[in-house]
Amino acid sequence: MRRFFRNGHYAGFMTRQYAKGIAKREEILQVALRLIAERGYTAATIRELAEAVNLSKTGLLHHFGTKEELFAEILDRRDALASDLVVPLETYSASDLAETLSQAIRGNQEVAGLVQLYVRFSNEATDPDHPAHKHFAARYNAVRAELTSVFARLEAEGSMRLHADPESTATLLVATLDGLQTQWLFDPSIDMAKHVDRFMLMAGEFLGAEREVNQ
Numbered sequence: 001m002r003r004f005f006r007n008g009h010y011a012g013f014m015t016r017q018y019a020k021g022i023a024k025r026e027e028i029l030q031v032a033l034r035l036i037a038e039r040g041y042t043a044a045t046i047r048e049l050a051e052a053v054n055l056s057k058t059g060l061l062h063h064f065g066t067k068e069e070l071f072a073e074i075l076d077r078r079d080a081l082a083s084d085l086v087v088p089l090e091t092y093s094a095s096d097l098a099e100t101l102s103q104a105i106r107g108n109q110e111v112a113g114l115v116q117l118y119v120r121f122s123n124e125a126t127d128p129d130h131p132a133h134k135h136f137a138a139r140y141n142a143v144r145a146e147l148t149s150v151f152a153r154l155e156a157e158g159s160m161r162l163h164a165d166p167e168s169t170a171t172l173l174v175a176t177l178d179g180l181q182t183q184w185l186f187d188p189s190i191d192m193a194k195h196v197d198r199f200m201l202m203a204g205e206f207l208g209a210e211r212e213v214n215q
Helices: 002-006 009-039 046-052 057-062 068-084 096-106 114-125 133-157 164-188 192-203
Strands: 158-161 203-205
Touching: 009 046, 009 057, 009 068, 009 114, 046 057, 046 068, 057 164, 068 114, 096 133, 096 164, 096 192, 096 203, 114 164, 133 158, 164 192, 192 203
Parallel strands: none
Antiparallel strands: 158 203
């Protein structure tokens, strides 16, 4: 046993175990994204997720700690995958931003289960004692800050004349996006992309770039 530790075998063993753990977490997240998108937040149970990756319920939660941490990571992974598909926001023109928002909300309509997860989980997390409360508070702060920066830059560059200050515009945009998703879960006939497009036109004037409203 001493030779096992002294020769570095223990360190190698732990490195391999760590790598296996990371790979299993990745597999769980990929499967969870697919199952929740297909079946919805309530239909895809922790037990079903565990069975899909050949683990017990306890074994699955061993990789994430709690159900809430697992769901938070699923949403983070969804955001990460979406951000990989677009160029950085700091390079966007006003029309680029409007088009990207419309495309993103259209994409959400294809994964109703993940929208359901986001809407219900974020609502539950408004309770300060909820395990994901700090996660969502930080997420909202980061999104508002990034959008505020984008709107401020667009206005400073002269490509968009806002009807309110950048921070207020960003806050209202986030409220619009979240509110539309909630309404859409009640009534899937709502064209979320069209309403996002109209919000952008109401938010300010596009200077030097025409933007047609999605009819």
